[in-house]
Amino acid sequence: MASNRPAPEAPYEPSRHPETFGYGDFRADEGPWEEWNPTEDSLQQVRGRHRVAKQRGGGLARSSTVLGVGVIAAVGAGGMASANTGKPPVSIAMPDLPSVDSLLGNGSQETPAGSGTALSALGVSSDDSAQGADDAGEALRNRIMAQAERQQGQAENKATAAADQRILAAAAQAEKVAATQAADAKEKAAAEVKKQAEAERLAKLAKQYTLPTSSYTITSTFGQAGAMWSSGYHTGLDFAAPTGTLIKAIHSGTITEAGWAGSYGYRTILTLNDGTELWFCHQSSISVKTGQKVATGEIIGRVGATGNVTGPHLHLEVHPGGQATGIDPMTWLRGKGLNP
Structure with missing residues (x-):
């Protein structure tokens, strides 16, 4: 089987593009390369490793190994950054290496110019990056x-x-x-x-009760002090009225005394059913007798000025239970519904 016609060797001139892996620097260990035109004999399977290309100085193996590790690390770091932080990926430029087909002679012999492909975007689509940012x-x-x-x-x-x-x-x-x-x-x-x-x-x-007289004026009240009274104070309630004014029984009861009583003049004592004694003093005349029963409002005498007086009036005293010391006649009368 005829072999391919060998092509004339030409001196190798490495690419000096600023986008190469050396970032603008020329490296002596990257070539020169021999052009390999495979034949049927050279493509026979051998034991062990398959020699694909012969390199002078081993520059391609070392550079490719280092570059492969760097690419894997950059891709992993770029993916973690996109997934964890949610920030837009940062573009890292890397050179395009000759494909295996070009090394095997299946493609063009020229090395394509380098391209600025972002390492962080390798293996990560734009939709994934946007989704990660949106999720975060x-x-x-x-x-x-x-x-x-x-x-x-x-x-x-x-x-x-x-x-x-x-x-x-x-x-x-x-x-x-x-x-x-x-x-x-x-x-x-x-x-x-x-x-x-x-x-x-x-x-x-x-x-059931009534006031003792009418057309009167209250002149002296109970407890009022004065030298004219033998006890030093007034012991009753005085109703000043003209002589002859009628005196009535305040309530029904029995006449227990009727006659002269010294400084009280003519006095009538009316004892009620509860034992209270009513003294009507200084009368000009008496109209009832001792032991006589009288009803409320019945006439028992007339106003006068007998005894120790300064003018005609009715002196009224109230002695509950017949006791010697009397109480205020004004209070007692009001308690019976009367207002002197």
């Missing part, structure tokens, strides 16, 4: 939104608790005010009922 941004956004929602929830819970406290305090205050008002209203109602009952009682008593 979405995760950060979700964390921020979750934190904002938690803070807002805490603020709302705090505001709700404060509002509940204010509502409870206001309700307690309102309940306290309502209880106080209810107690006051109840007390006022009770006082009103008591007052009404007392008024009804006095009205009923007033029908």
Whole structure:
């Protein structure tokens, strides 16, 4: 089988492109290369390793090994950076090496010019990079939104608790005010009922009691001090009226005394059913006798100026239970529904 016609050897001139792996520097260990035109004999299978190309000085093997490790590391680092940080990939330029086909003579003999291919983009599509950035941004956004929602929830819970406290305090205050008002209203109602009952009682008593005289003027009250009274103070209530003015029984009872009584002048004592004695003093005349029973409003005498007096008047004293010391006739009369 005829072999391919050998091509004339030409001196090798390595590429001096600034984009080569040497970054603008010429390296002596990268060539020169021999052109290999394979034949049928040279393509026979041999044991062990297959020699693909013969290199002077072993520059290609060493450079390719170092470059391969660098490419793997750069690709791994670029992928981790894209996936972990979510930042846009950084372009790292690398030279394009001659393909295996060119080494085997299956393609063009010329070494293609270097290209700026980003190592970080090797094995990672633009969609994957964009997806990684979007996922990282979405995760950060979700964390921020979750934190904002938690803070807002805490603020709302705090505001709700404060509002509940204010509502409870206001309700307690309102309940306290309502209880106080209810107690006051109840007390006022009770006082009103008591007052009404007392008024009804006095009205009923007033029908049973009457004032001792009419057309009078109160001149001296109980307890009033003065030298004109032997005890040093006034012991009764004086109704000043013209001589001869009628004196009436304040309440029904029995006449237990009627006659002269020294400084009291002519005096009539009316004893009521409860034992209270009513003294009518300084009369000009007496119209009843001892032991006589009288009714309320019955005439028992007339106003006069007998005894120790300075003018005509009725001196009235009240002695509960017939005791020697009397009480205030004004208070006693008002207690019977009368208003002197």
